[in-house]
Amino acid sequence: MSRVALLVEDDVVIRDGLKALLTSLFQFEQVYEAHNGVEALRLLKWPIDIVITDVSMPDMNGLELVQELRRRGLDIPVIVVSGHADFSFAREALRLGTSDYLLKPVDRLELGRAL
Numbered sequence: 001m002s003r004v005a006l007l008v009e010d011d012v013v014i015r016d017g018l019k020a021l022l023t024s025l026f027q028f029e030q031v032y033e034a035h036n037g038v039e040a041l042r043l044l045k046w047p048i049d050i051v052i053t054d055v056s057m058p059d060m061n062g063l064e065l066v067q068e069l070r071r072r073g074l075d076i077p078v079i080v081v082s083g084h085a086d087f088s089f090a091r092e093a094l095r096l097g098t099s100d101y102l103l104k105p106v107d108r109l110e111l112g113r114a115l
Contacts, residue, residue: 008037037062050079050099053066067096080102082102
């Protein structure tokens with residue numbers, strides 16, 4: 001069964017690293033990439049198994065993206081990654097029904113558990 005992820009991250013180096021982990025270690029056959037939440041919403045025309053999103057991004061941040069997904073009735077699992085160890089971000093992410101909140105740099109074992 002093909003697994004498809006949507007990776008939403010404005011930092012190209014981090015996005016490339018996460019994509020490499022998803023394809024090589026976790027056998028995702030397709031990883032769509034977006035620079036921010038606005039771009040991510042445009043990619044939802046394809047079936048997505050999981051969204052992995054940064055919190056802080058331009059135009060639409062990760063928490064706003066999750067809010068919009070839920071507003072549209074999309075119950076796609078979401079993992080939030082962040083450079084912020086701020087409890088308010090984590091609390092809001094959990095309130096929105098995300099699967100996990102991981103701190104950068106993302107540990108591959110933690111990512112594996114979250115997936």
